Each structure stands twice: as structure tokens, then as C-alpha cells.
Amino acid sequence: MRKSMTVWPVVHEERRRLVADLAELTDAQWATPSLCPGWDVHDVVAHLMDTARTGRLGFVRALVEARMDFDRANENGIAREKRPDPRETLGALRDAAELTLTPPANLATRLVEAIVHGEDIRRPLGLAGQYPDAAVRDALAYQLRTTVSFGGGRERAAGLRLVDRRSGNAWGDGAVVEGEAIDLLLAVSGRPVDPGRFSGDGAARFAGTLVSEQL
Structure with missing residues (x-):
């Protein structure tokens, strides 16, 4: 079985689960520090939104714009996708849940992205994640x-x-x-x-x- 046939259904389901888990967050909860140093819950959702919409060419373009600084590219992506109202950012992630764009990397990175960032958000909020x-x-x-x-x-x-x-x-x-x-x-x-x-x-x-x- 092709790897894409096992990875993408998990990633899509995890995006949907995360959107459902965060639907009723308060403003204070959106500002909760995540497990990613320097990023709050809203930042991580914006990052997930950015990666969901970034394909191979977009990844290369973003890295060039960031002068080959991966961390800067991530920060630029958050700034690009983070809406004034976190609920709008969450809605955008919901709309992008079924996308299959990916940077030029092993497809397993999509699993890492979905699961680790899911826990980056859920654990500080006291939410339980369920992953295959x-x-x-x-x-x-x-x-x-x-x-x-x-x-x-x-x-x-x-x-x-x-x-x-x-x-x-x-x-x-x-x-x-x-x-x-x-x-x-x-x-x-x-x-x-x-x-x-x-x-x-x-x-x-x-x-x-x-x-x-x-x-």
C-alpha cells in the first residue's frame, strides 16, 4: 500500500479532531503557552494552517524569503495565517483540513506535524488526544x-x-x-x-x- 494512502487519512482526521476540540476555547485559553517555546495555542494553530497550505514550491519560496532560516520561515508563516480572531484561524484550518500539500520531505513528517503539534496544544489545555x-x-x-x-x-x-x-x-x-x-x-x-x-x-x-x- 502506498504511504500516502495511510498517512493522509490520519492527517485529515487529526485536523478535524483538533478543530472540534478547540471550538469552544475562551480567549484566555487561546493565549495559553503551548509546548513550543514562544508559541501560544493560537500560534500553533496558525502554523498548522500555514503548513496545510504549503506545497513544495511554496516551501522553497518561503525559505528563500526567510534567507534560508527555517525558524524565521515558520514565524513568517504564522504571521501570514494568524487572524485577529483565533476562531477565524480555526475556521481556516477546518476549511483546509482535506488538503494534501506537503514540503519536499518524507511524508512521515506530516504525521509528526499533526501528532506532535496536536499535543503541543492539547496538553497545556488539559485535553486528551487520540491518535492511531x-x-x-x-x-x-x-x-x-x-x-x-x-x-x-x-x-x-x-x-x-x-x-x-x-x-x-x-x-x-x-x-x-x-x-x-x-x-x-x-x-x-x-x-x-x-x-x-x-x-x-x-x-x-x-x-x-x-x-x-x-x-
Whole structure:
């Protein structure tokens, strides 16, 4: 089965779920800091809106305009798509939910984008996300193959064996870190996760690496 036939239905469903979850947010909730440093909930939704509408040529054009600075390109995209009223931004994401545009990157990045940014928003708001287990594992496997400089998290798990507590799937070699796949995905993607959610003889080292990076 072609990868696009499994990735896009998950991405489209996650966009719809997120829109539904955020439909009744208050103004204060929209301003809640997300797990992305410097971005609030509204910023992340605007970023998701920007990436949903950005194809290969648009990605290259945005990067050139940002003088090859990926972070600046993201900030420019947020400024471009962020409406004065966050509900309008959410409505735009709803309208773009079925788009299949993507930058020139592995299609697994769309899973990472949908799931990690979904949690960037939901966890600070106390909302529970529901993601297909296989999609979370695919996103985690991709992040572990990809360096931090390219948006992945390979270095964060160097010398460790990450084990999905639910399925028993494992990645890497070394001291064991066991946890829920979604927590492992967030951690290797550079997001703060409660160290108590991990176990195994490599858990303390894994948590220590993540904490030192965030200081």
C-alpha cells in the first residue's frame, strides 16, 4: 500500500479532531503557552494552517524569503495565517483540513506535524488526544532516523533502546527506556515530558538529557 494512502487519512482526521476540540476555547485559553517555546495555542494553530497550505514550491519560496532560516520561515508563516480572531484561524484550518500539500520531505513528517503539534496544544489545555497507534509509532521511527538539525530527535536517543510499553515495539540499542509511544515521540521531538512517565535502566539518563536541553 502506498504511504500516502495511510498517512493522509490520519492527517485529515487529526485536523478535524483538533478543530472540534478547540471550538469552544475562551480567549484566555487561546493565549495559553503551548509546548513550543514562544508559541501560544493560537500560534500553533496558525502554523498548522500555514503548513496545510504549503506545497513544495511554496516551501522553497518561503525559505528563500526567510534567507534560508527555517525558524524565521515558520514565524513568517504564522504571521501570514494568524487572524485577529483565533476562531477565524480555526475556521481556516477546518476549511483546509482535506488538503494534501506537503514540503519536499518524507511524508512521515506530516504525521509528526499533526501528532506532535496536536499535543503541543492539547496538553497545556488539559485535553486528551487520540491518535492511531501505528501512526504514532511511524512518527517516532521517523524522528529517531532524523537529526535534530532537520527537525528530528536522533541524538536525544543515542545509545538507548526505546520501547513502546503498549506494543512492545522497540527502536535503537543500549539502555532501555520504556514508555507510551506518544510520550517517547514528544520527548525525542524536544517537548517536555514528565520523567515519571518513563521506566527502565536508561530512563534517568534519557530524562536528564531532555532536561539539560531545556535549561
